[in-house]
Amino acid sequence: MSQGQVQSSGVSLQAIADRVIPKGIPAVYGSELGVSYDKPVDSLAVLGKLDGDLYPDGKLKYAQLDASAQKRYLALGKMIACEYCCGADSLVSPNGQPACGCQHSAAMRGLAMYLLINHPDMGDAQILEEMGKWKILFFPQPMLSKAVSFASAGKDLNTIDLTSNEFRNFKPAASAQGAPAGETTAEMNARMHPDQVQGLANAPEMVGGC
Template identity: 40%
Template sequence: MSNQKNSKKFKIGKYESVAITLVIVMLFMIGYNSVKINAFSGGSTDNFIIPSVSASEIIPLGVPNIYGEELEISYNDVSPSDPRLADKTIEIMSNIDRSTTLEGDDLDRYIRIVTQISCEYCCGAESIIFNDGKSACGCAHSYAMRGLAKYLITEHGNEFTDDEILMELGKWKVLFFPGIHETKASVLKSKGIDTGYISLTSNQNRGIEKGQSSSSEMVGGC
């Protein structure tokens, strides 16, 4: 009789052990899925390890296609290692903004493209131009991006699409703020969002990197 009681107690213990194990497994799965959903569905990334993106993945190199040789500028000319050359390159593009006035279809196209990008790390304007095409930000970076946009529209309007012009502006913006854009690219990557130049630098994902520590390194003056 005592053997039967002991056997019964032993069986109950086994069932309890299995139940506890199942509960632990379920809690682990719930926690794991919660982290995945939080990280990849737009939740906060404060407690999530952000996959790093190296500078080599986003920094453009060499002479820009078509306009680089004409303006005698290279992506390599804008870097923290040579501030004078960087300022000279920025000034070349800035002078185009100062000396070029757009009208008609060119102005409409300019507004359509350039209102999509800002220099938010220098000024708080929604974009580097107002909706009428006038300058909205007075920093050197904004002058350079506006000047390049005007040049590509007036000199190579049939060779560059709107998105391609916006991408070129974005490449230079990355060069102006390399550290911040490395961080932003990492955040975009962690959320499964494209890290191409339009996604990375236009107003499309503006501010998505807020809350993450990043280098405040800037090339060129505000």
């Protein structure tokens, strides 16, 4: 996002939401699984049921992956987490089993296994991006708040940086937009227009159950 998109009164929350919130049906697997970015609650249930390592009636298990896919799955599971629900540091334990028992993490794990099995040509970055898109939909308020922090610092609003563990505890440093070094989200919100702060407050903190 360019500096011109960061308004003098703060940042444009609507512009950020339009930029980071996915819409429509996922191109590769959406029709196959019957999921849509526009129906996060229904899709959460579908994706969660793919995780057979957490749910007895789940469709896919770590043991079903071949050696190469298992290696990729473990790597992906370390790159992203469900910190806004259960506070876990990763989705997957070193033995390939769930590191978190919430439905959100099950959905992300289930999607990863599904894509590794059915679309192995997808790169790890592509799969991680898809997992991240659902994380944004599952946790609208904290993810939008983090996106605002990114924009305030002039940082690119790409899905992987926003949702992966690499920038998990991101706080904006001093920037051309005037964000003080180490500014907290609450402090950053204080610089925003009241309507934008209210918009963040009205966004659901979490979609579905933990």
